[in-house]
Amino acid sequence: MVSKALNEQQLKAICSVLADTNEGLTKKEISNILLQCKIKLVDDGYSRNDYSYTIGLNKRDWLYNCFVNEINKSESFEKIFLFIEKAMDPVLYTNEGKRKKYNYLFEELNKVLILFGLSLTKEGKLGYTEKAKTLDEVDRRVNSLKKHLYNRAIHHEVTKYCIKDYLRKDYYDTVFEAAKGLAERVRTITGLSDDGVELFQTAFSTKDPYIFFNKLSTKSEVSEFNGLKKLLEAIFQLVRNPAAHTPKVNWKIDETKALDILTVISFAHKYLDECHKMPYKK
Structure with missing residues (x-):
């Protein structure tokens, strides 16, 4: 004792x-x-x-x-x-x-x-x-929520935007901010100023792309390129748009669902790690 x-x-x-x-x-x-x-x-x-x-x-x-x-x-x-x-x-x-x-x-x-x-x-x-000695140290040593993020290998670009909301268990703002961070990542890569679906369609246009992800020389490469675009669009349609237009009190989300959403957003960021701006785009 x-x-x-x-x-x-x-x-x-x-x-x-x-x-x-x-x-x-x-x-x-x-x-x-x-x-x-x-x-x-x-x-x-x-x-x-x-x-x-x-x-x-x-x-x-x-x-x-x-x-x-x-x-x-x-x-x-x-x-x-x-x-x-x-x-x-x-x-x-x-x-x-x-x-x-x-x-x-x-x-x-x-x-x-x-x-x-x-x-x-x-x-x-x-x-x-x-x-x-500090509350930050308490979070590092005790907080199981951070451990969940670590166990799922959540991308640092996700935690950068939402870690404070997540640790105080505000899962609504957690996923909302993480989804917005995804759009910001694409804007940073491309230099575009659009948002949401319009941003992704412009950045990942197969006829005039702003993003270099692969050579778009085979059906498989085109499919993968379009797949990443559709993944980004789907995340916005499923997460960012409902969160933006639904009152916080009515949009129910628990920790498990939040972690699942963050995992998908993290997956998208790992693909974006391989993306670069087309050199001819100013």
Whole structure:
């Protein structure tokens, strides 16, 4: 068991993750783990009678009060760390429906813990680690979203335009900016100022191309040249145009779909790596 003292802000940050309204532990789950750790369940302020009721503290503040009461009584953080380990015991999340909660808790807790020199293993055990000094360092060391991008070998031209949106889980702006970056890449190569389908049709015209991709001397080369143009057009028609004309609240996109779209855009960029401006075009 680790031996370390936490300050008020650190303790509150841990409670905010564990008792998050949407992704955190339920009140019942928190109560069960507190009892397992022999931490007293302090009064949460909830009351009810025949005429009225009082809502009481939210989960986050109630858990914080339970922790503070235990620390003041025992003058130790031992049971607080025990609570974290019990809360993150992998056996609690074997059900497929609970994996999202586990992934959220594991990542967000580690973002907090690493700032004061602790980390949580996949086995649900706490241990010491090098203390992170900045939020950028936290993202590099903890953020699973970046790992997903790395695992898919996402092109640097994609991450250049959308990495900040992606890391804050704004998948709408992520794919929108990545698609716009694709058009900007073609404009940079060709010197054209058009946008969207018009840009791609001009740049990849087989009669008067602005882009040199192959010699266009065989049916296969023409097919490949046209295929890249159609891929770029399809990305804009499927992603950029709907995102531009649909209210953000109505365009539903989750992380998996965003990663799939970024992978396709990355694939297009890897083809554009082989493209050059026709030397006779000014």
